[in-house]
Amino acid sequence: MSETIGKAADAGNAGTTSDREIHLGPLENYIGFYLRLAQNASFKAFKRHTGEGDLRPGWFAILSLIGGNPGITPIALSRASGRDKSTITPVLRDLMRFHLIARESVPGDRRSYALSLTPAGKEKLARLSEHAARHDAELDALVGGRKAELLALLRRIAAEID
Amino acid sequence: MSETIGKAADAGNAGTTSDREIHLGPLENYIGFYLRLAQNASFKAFKRHTGEGDLRPGWFAILSLIGGNPGITPIALSRASGRDKSTITPVLRDLMRFHLIARESVPGDRRSYALSLTPAGKEKLARLSEHAARHDAELDALVGGRKAELLALLRRIAAEID
DNA sequence: TATTGTTATACTCTATAACTATA
DNA sequence: TATAGTTATAGAGTATAACAATA
Numbered sequence: 424m425s426e427t428i429g430k431a432a433d434a435g436n437a438g439t440t441s442d443r444e445i446h447l448g449p450l451e452n453y454i455g456f457y458l459r460l461a462q463n464a465s466f467k468a469f470k471r472h473t474g475e476g477d478l479r480p481g482w483f484a485i486l487s488l489i490g491g492n493p494g495i496t497p498i499a500l501s502r503a504s505g506r507d508k509s510t511i512t513p514v515l516r517d518l519m520r521f522h523l524i525a526r527e528s529v530p531g532d533r534r535s536y537a538l539s540l541t542p543a544g545k546e547k548l549a550r551l552s553e554h555a556a557r558h559d560a561e562l563d564a565l566v567g568g569r570k571a572e573l574l575a576l577l578r579r580i581a582a583e584i585d
Numbered sequence: 586m587s588e589t590i591g592k593a594a595d596a597g598n599a600g601t602t603s604d605r606e607i608h609l610g611p612l613e614n615y616i617g618f619y620l621r622l623a624q625n626a627s628f629k630a631f632k633r634h635t636g637e638g639d640l641r642p643g644w645f646a647i648l649s650l651i652g653g654n655p656g657i658t659p660i661a662l663s664r665a666s667g668r669d670k671s672t673i674t675p676v677l678r679d680l681m682r683f684h685l686i687a688r689e690s691v692p693g694d695r696r697s698y699a700l701s702l703t704p705a706g707k708e709k710l711a712r713l714s715e716h717a718a719r720h721d722a723e724l725d726a727l728v729g730g731r732k733a734e735l736l737a738l739l740r741r742i743a744a745e746i747d
Numbered sequence: 748t749a750t751t752g753t754t755a756t757a758c759t760c761t762a763t764a765a766c767t768a769t770a
Numbered sequence: 771t772a773t774a775g776t777t778a779t780a781g782a783g784t785a786t787a788a789c790a791a792t793a
Contacts, residue, residue, distance in 0.1 A: 445665040448653035449714060450646060454724040455627045457736055460667050460743035462624040463761080465617045466782095468746045481782075484612060491610035498751060503607045505622050507785060512753055534751040534792045552611060562616040565745055566738050573738050574619055576728050581622035583727055625784080628759095643760075660774055669762060674776055696769045696774040 458580075465562065472558045481514050483555055486540070486548045489524055494537040496529065505581065523547050620742075627724065634720045643676050645717055648702070648710045651686055656699040658691065667743065685709050 450456045488503050489495055497515060501508040515538070518524045523544035526536045540548060566573050612618045650665050651657055659677060663670040677700070680686045685706035688698045702710060728735050 445650065445657070445661065446653040447665070448649055449718070450649050450653075452736070453717065453721045454728065454732065454735065454739070455631060455717075455721055456646065457739035457743060458620075458624045458627050459760095461739040462620045463667060464743045464746045465620050466761095469617060470782095479782090484618065487610055487612050488607065491608040491612075495607070496751080499607065503609070505625060506783080508752070509754080509786080510784060532751080532793075536752090555615065555617075556611070559615045559617055561746065562742065565741050566616065569734065569738060570616065572731065572734065573616065574614070576731060576735050577616070577619035577623040579727050580724065581619060581626045621783095628784095641759090658774080668760080670775070671763080671777080672761060694770075694774080696767095698775090 454580075465558075468561065469555075469558050472554050479517070482518065483551050485511070485514050486518065486523065486544065486551065489538050490540050490545065490548050493539045494527075494529075496535045496537060498535070500538070518544070616742075627720075630723065631717075631720050634716050641679070644680065645713050647673070647676050648680065648685065648706065648713065651700050652702050652707065652710050655701045656689075656691075658697045658699060660697070662700070680706070 447456075484504050485500060488500055492499075492503075495503075497511050498508055501511045504511075515524065515526075519526070521543075522541055525539050525541050527539065529535050529537045563570055609618075646666050647662060650662055654661075654665075657665075659673050660670055663673045666673075677686065677688075681688070683705075684703055687701050687703050689701065691697050691699045725732055
């Protein structure tokens, strides 16, 4: 019915509320609450893993999607990554600035353009992938044999809510 | 091996990359990727549920924790909510400004203070709880009978990573 | 009229570092 | 020396709205 999170209750000077168990109450059973905690923890670990390597959090997913889908357009990227199209523009600008991606006009539609990785972009993606794989291996170890189920549930939440 | 997210592939003018299936590649099996998508979707839904009610995202967890643990200190709050203590201060300032919480000096330690809900704070918490419960019921419906397992996995990730 | 992409703007969540007042 | 709380600052992620070009 109650629990402590993280390294809360082991200070020493007993008696104050800060040392006692913390009652989460209804929060205890809120998926949304733990979704936030877990995502935040994962995000911190991701940054830590890639701190020395120059991975920028937003870059990896975008770079992966372009790498896996040469010719993809910004609007398709925004849908695949679940973000608004206006948030894609600055990421692409950065990736262009470092010559990691290239843009090419698409024949049928002059409003849009096709994206692809440059050789440098492919190298970068490969390097980032190592970090990401190491990170996800850590998560894999935590969930053990229940990874498939966890992924299925997360996918369903991501896709069907709202 | 590949899939589309959200409402990507149903536009109409076939042929461009944006209409075809998007290959997620390694992303497809990254827990971290879906953790972000799921948390983001949940967060959007949460805001939508509480848009008319004046719930501010950061308030609910803090208010709940104070309600469930009268006398709790800011530092204990920061641990229970998994955030740095510096992020608690502005939330408490807001809650004070709307007279939802009260501070009281704690006998043993003049550096700290004890927090509790005012009557108005209790009412507000009750009202917010209704919205939150409705939101989490939606999540519950999605995960069905596997909620306990999902929560257990999320808790483990939140607690043991890093 | 609708869509693609860009820009401007803003909000939330979060962190680090430096500071104070205590302990 | 170490801890509680505050402040200042910054960065990531995200969104909305308005716009130009094109469909």
